[in-house]
Amino acid sequence: MTDTAVNEPAASTEAVDNLAEDVAKVSTRDVQSNLAPDTEHEVEVKLADMQADPNSPLYSVKSFEELNLNETLLKGIYDMKFTKPSKIQERALPLLLSEPPKNMIGQSQSGTGKTAAFALTMLSRIDTSLQATQAICLAPARELARQIMDVVKEMGKFTEATAAYALPGESALPGSKITAQIIIGTPGKVGDLIKKGQINPSKVKVFVLDEADNMIDQQGLGDQSIRIRNMMPKSCQIVLFSATFLDRVKQFATRFAPNANQISLKQEELSVDGIKQFYMDCNSEEHKYEVLVLLYSLLTIGQSIIFVKRRDTADEIARRMTSEGHAVISLHGKQEPAERDFVIDSFRSGKSKVLITTNVLARGIDILQVNLVINYDMPLDAYNNPDPETYLHRIGRTGRFGRTGVSINFVHDKISWGHMHAIEQFFGRSITRVPTDDFEEVEAILRKAL
Ligand SMILES: Nc1ncnc2c1ncn2[C@@H]1O[C@H](COP(=O)(O)OP(=O)(O)OP(=O)(O)O)[C@@H](O)[C@H]1O
Numbered sequence: 222m223t224d225t226a227v228n229e230p231a232a233s234t235e236a237v238d239n240l241a242e243d244v245a246k247v248s249t250r251d252v253q254s255n256l257a258p259d260t261e262h263e264v265e266v267k268l269a270d271m272q273a274d275p276n277s278p279l280y281s282v283k284s285f286e287e288l289n290l291n292e293t294l295l296k297g298i299y300d301m302k303f304t305k306p307s308k309i310q311e312r313a314l315p316l317l318l319s320e321p322p323k324n325m326i327g328q329s330q331s332g333t334g335k336t337a338a339f340a341l342t343m344l345s346r347i348d349t350s351l352q353a354t355q356a357i358c359l360a361p362a363r364e365l366a367r368q369i370m371d372v373v374k375e376m377g378k379f380t381e382a383t384a385a386y387a388l389p390g391e392s393a394l395p396g397s398k399i400t401a402q403i404i405i406g407t408p409g410k411v412g413d414l415i416k417k418g419q420i421n422p423s424k425v426k427v428f429v430l431d432e433a434d435n436m437i438d439q440q441g442l443g444d445q446s447i448r449i450r451n452m453m454p455k456s457c458q459i460v461l462f463s464a465t466f467l468d469r470v471k472q473f474a475t476r477f478a479p480n481a482n483q484i485s486l487k488q489e490e491l492s493v494d495g496i497k498q499f500y501m502d503c504n505s506e507e508h509k510y511e512v513l514v515l516l517y518s519l520l521t522i523g524q525s526i527i528f529v530k531r532r533d534t535a536d537e538i539a540r541r542m543t544s545e546g547h548a549v550i551s552l553h554g555k556q557e558p559a560e561r562d563f564v565i566d567s568f569r570s571g572k573s574k575v576l577i578t579t580n581v582l583a584r585g586i587d588i589l590q591v592n593l594v595i596n597y598d599m600p601l602d603a604y605n606n607p608d609p610e611t612y613l614h615r616i617g618r619t620g621r622f623g624r625t626g627v628s629i630n631f632v633h634d635k636i637s638w639g640h641m642h643a644i645e646q647f648f649g650r651s652i653t654r655v656p657t658d659d660f661e662e663v664e665a666i667l668r669k670a671l
Contacts, residue, residue, distance in 0.1 A: 300375075317460065336587070509597060520667070
């Protein structure tokens with residue numbers, strides 16, 4: 222695979238200064254515990270069991286050979302150590318690749334391999350002898366677009382396909398044309414480059430929206446995505462994927478992608494079994510912070526993501542924890558692109574163990590070592606109502622592809638407890654209380670869950 226137009230931005234050195242090297246030794250008790258993730262071997266054994274269990278979203282009766290993929294792509298898949306397709310891959314790929322092309326609305330739980338399904342569709346449909354844009358993929362955040370690019374490059378590494386980003390801070394020079402066969406970007410930048418004539422959509426055969434419910438929802442990135450969709454050729458195949466499609470959004474999706482093949486989940490199928498859900502009952506906002514620091518002081522956690530509502534809270538917690546000697550970093554939409562890239566790369570490589578972020582990273586980010594997600598603030602929608610979809614996506618940053626993971630919600634008053642309870646009822650899954658004053662018990666509970 223040729224990646225002519227792909228520039229990896231340089232890391233920001235300022236951000237390096239903010240990284241504390243050592244975890245503080247502020248342990249007040251003797252319970253320094255290790256909740257590091259499973260070994261690769263254990264995961265592989267469990268994965269084989271799950272892929273043979275008809276009730277698992279990873280189950281498949283087919284092999285990749287039976288999915289109508291070309292040889293070079295099969296080589297790429299096996300090189301990534303994928304042995305069998307997941308359920309969504311097995312069901313969606315034959316529909317996505319059939320002739321004549323048909324639109325697709327595909328739903329499958331978090332971490333079950335949707336990216337491979339649409340990446341293989343783009344790589345299969347493009348004509349590598351034609352240097353013109355033939356597939357466009359939109360994602361809601363630059364970190365997700367970069368991750369999708371990595372998958373496309375990995376899967377397509379034995380092909381001649383070309384791919385380029387359309388992201389703020391790293392696209393082609395003003396006025397120059399982007400002719401890569403696959404373009405991956407955020408809606409704002411893709412729309413802008415089409416408008417300026419730098420991307421020519423006239424030969425696009427596949428238009429993919431990852432996290433599609435968020436991308437087409439009027440409360441999300443809807444307007445921009447609709448504008449771009451209207452610039453695509455009429456014959457273009459529209460592919461929408463997400464772990465969640467609210468009824469209201471689903472109706473709109475069927476208009477956005479008319480006559481689509483649809484793969485849907487029932488409400489009770491949305492939760493991932495491997496993710497164990499807990500909550501900690503704190504007394505106040507300040508007590509939440511104290512409990513958070515105790516958690517990280519007393520337990521050694523593999524890698525974790527802490528979700529907060531506001532960007533300034535992310536920075537403030539990162540600043541306070543760093544000053545107390547904890548190695549944490551924060552990422553949010555107010556940061557410059559280069560800093561965001563540096564932070565996510567540092568977390569992805571395992572150099573940083575704790576990432577504090579906002580909903581900007583709630584969806585799609587796939588870092589297998591993450592075994593704990595903390596909802597420091599419960600997820601709320603634009604009207605300050607509990608947001609079950611975002612909750613599901615946030616906790617789905619752990620428990621990827623058959624792995625185990627833990628999520629802990631911090632509640633501190635009647636309102637936040639009510640928000641959590643509403644989410645609990647929405648999914649019909651109980652969220653278990655863990656104490657805030659007995660970390661030996663917390664350790665035992667989390668160890669059992671992992
Ligand atoms: N067939 C497979 N065999 C083994 N691993 C796989 C397979 N398909 C995907 N994976 C791995 O599973 C992980 C999750 O995949 P992916 O990120 O595509 O999930 P997703 O369904 O898009 O999740 P989300 O809803 O959170 O976006 C990735 O690390 C990916 O490499």
